Amino acid sequence: MELILIEGLPGSGKSAMAEKICEAAQVSGINSSWYLEESKVHPVHPADFKHDRHDKNYPERCLKQWAKFVSEKNHQDRLFIIEGSLFQSTVRLMLEGKNKELIADYYSECQLILSSVHPKLIYLRPIDARTHIEWTMEHRGEEWTSKVAEYLEKTPYCSEQQWQGEKCMVSFWSEYVQLCDSLISQTSMTYHTINAGYGNFESQFNKAMSHVNSEKWLSTALYRKETKCTHFLI
Template sequence: MRNTKLILIEGIPGSGKSTLAQSVTHALTRSGIACRWWYEEEKDHPLYVFHDHASLQQTIDTLTAGGYHQIIEAVLLKWKEFSQQLQSSETIVILDGCLFGYLTWSLFPLNVPADEIQSYLSQVEQILHPLHPCLIYLYQQDVARALEKICERRGGETQSRFIAGATQSSYGKQRQLQGFDGMVTYWKDFRHLIETAFSQFDASKMALENSAGSWTTYEQSVITFLRLPPQEKAAVASSEFEHFVGTYSFEEDGGQHACLILLEEDHLIVDGMPQVWTRTRLIPRSHNIFAVESLPFQITFEEDAHGVIIGMSATGSALLFGTADHFFTRVQEKR
């Protein structure tokens, strides 16, 4: 294992940051190395200057009112506290989207000068130097296709929100960016900014082009980069997955809702689970335990004395705006 206390995983939205962070966390754990993955939307995140919707809105208001220097100073203080605490810890921390994401992509849409953003990143680099950080940058050559895929993946109003966020920002308005093409231009420009920062970042680092979606290969490349032993997948035959397929009910907001476990090709997907994107893949960890892809959640299927699946429990880290913790009762099919 490399001599590091911190693994930073970066890239634009949809580049696979949380997917890789989850994989790295699992690899470290299986290797007997104490670690902690802080998912970018996790509650009580050690680097965030907000902790709930009200404080988040206050931060946004300060930024949009031109008070970004104040926010930069507050965030740099958080980085300093984080670095000092981690230096005396035996735990390796994995962060996704905190260096080039978080404040960096909050400053960019406000049209903050690039040199000021680079100055902020340089200060963070110096703060993190004692941790010997490892930086992994994920990217796709075709930005338009990458954005299309993430909008399809997350569903709902993701595309319209992404377009509005880019084109209605100060950066987008000044450049008269419009529609999907304007959003693509916005993220291309942002990528240029962070790739400049990546090239200047003084740390162990690797850039990984992952357009092909060959995650087994990418994960192995990262394992090699981190100098971890080769990892084996959980030995759960896909033929066993049919056992878990079905409709599960849960209670939320005073009503009953349905959640589906479906078999798609050689893997399970979950659809309709709180705090989870539509049609999200489940990753087997053991016979009846699955990780929810890209999220800090785990599903455990429960059986009765006869081996019949009667329900499942979802557990995991609390997020800023909710939790995945629920018990789901399997709906028995009528005969």
């Protein structure tokens, strides 16, 4: 088993990156699977898993899911590409639920669980988070912006701050990226921070491939004739 984790703000290119890496691995002869964050068959955070996302016991439940994933998949000769699970589907929800004090211990324990499979982390980091969020809202349109803003407004954290509308979007995601930055500074796994988002989409894939590519990919391609890139989109 090989594992690549991809993190970044909305609109930073996580899904596009995951798909391109999966396809590149296939070309190199590696069986691979990648999962969208919202996939119903997600191996770590299936659709029905987040119903208690703001509870104090959510970090413990996430750790159990990570341990189960590693236990079940570790023996497989396959590359797994997972986007948004290390931060966005976990620590972001802890921030929303006013459980920020639980994040450090959670992340430390999560890294211990994952250490046995030696994951590689790609962190897609816009140079200026605020400008990127504003660009994403314009690029994805009013419907997406309103939907996400309405969700965030109702979370315990944003509700306490009395953030509304676009201010809620900019304020929350700016704080979230600072949280991600702090976790990256504490990361023990192999990681690479890449300037991402508008103006960087063309270059960020090549930078990511220089980080995740390995001799195993190249050598395996010489011996394996049939490969498959499996996408889990729903």
